[in-house]
Amino acid sequence: MTRSASPVTGRVFNFSAGPTVLPEPVLHKAKQELLDWQGIGASVAEISHRSADFIALAAQAEADLRALLQVPDDYAVLFMQGGATLQQALIALNLAAPGARADYLITGHWGKTALQQAAPYVDAHIVASGEAQGFCDVPAREDWQLSADAAYLHVTDNETIHGVELNLPLDVEVPVVADFSSSIASRPIRIRDYGLIYAGAQKNLGPSGISVVIAARALLERSGQKRAPILDYRAHLARESMLNTPPTFNWYLLALCLAWMREQGGVAAFGARNAARAQKLYAAIDGSQGFYRNRVATAHRSRMNVPFFLPTAELDAQFVAQAEARGLIGLKGHKVVGGIRASLYNALPDAAVDALVDFMQEFRHRHV
């Protein structure tokens, strides 16, 4: 059984990679509004997505996302279903002619899935891959084999499983398509550096079941490939992300989370907090005399997902079990890499990171 980290709230500290912790004020608000949203006498999950109330919610969510990320007017914002993975296929279908060249930089597991989802539709070309080095580093910029005629370059801003952050200026001629699933709104970015960014909401934005796409309107006008309207960004945009019934409750929760992030000071505030928290955790790892190890090159260590290893797999398992007994949950590493992974998303309280660092010190002293 999981014990809570706070006897007051009964809540744990949740380091899960996603779906994961939501802001506590958001959960309270959703609870309070569940039976009667805005005096309607029904919950938001029980009304039409075409009602004026829901359309106002959707418009506010877009306005909040635009304000948070400073999205320019010549960029469109879409709210969609199907997760980040669906976007990985839609990008190829919408932005590239059949069999056209599309470049992929592979810095971890999700870059590989992006390539796999696009491969049936485009001539997917690997510009460079960190796989041979176990995804512990980003291939040096001068070694990238960029295609002159690529429809786009796809990159993963933050590799959630391997804990690798791109963290370099891309400086390429073609539109950059970036998977921001685990790093959107974690720090200020310049939207104009990208042609399209996409993210499943369930890491750093809100609940699962809804994704956001932010794209240069001009890019969305590309003819792409033969595709059904449901797979066409233009059709979703024309219908304001309500081409078919959207996941209304997820959209509502996302809207509450976006409003909360703005109240908290926006991405500038989160950027500073996230950097400080990651630094604290990496310092605990690096200062452990080799008991805890993270192999990622310092310049590319993720501020959002921190994977690390203890001396043996048995110790990894004990660490996870004992952490859970104190209300620190979601620390088991992804099955692809094993070990431990602590995800430090915006909604995680600072006290969670302090509690983890304290537990790491205590656990180490018991085992050396």
Ligand SMILES: *Cc1c(COP(=O)(O)O)cnc(C)c1O
């Ligand atoms: C979680 C994740 C995905 C997959 O997201 P789904 O919503 O499950 O499709 C893709 N890319 C990154 C970077 C992720 O973290």
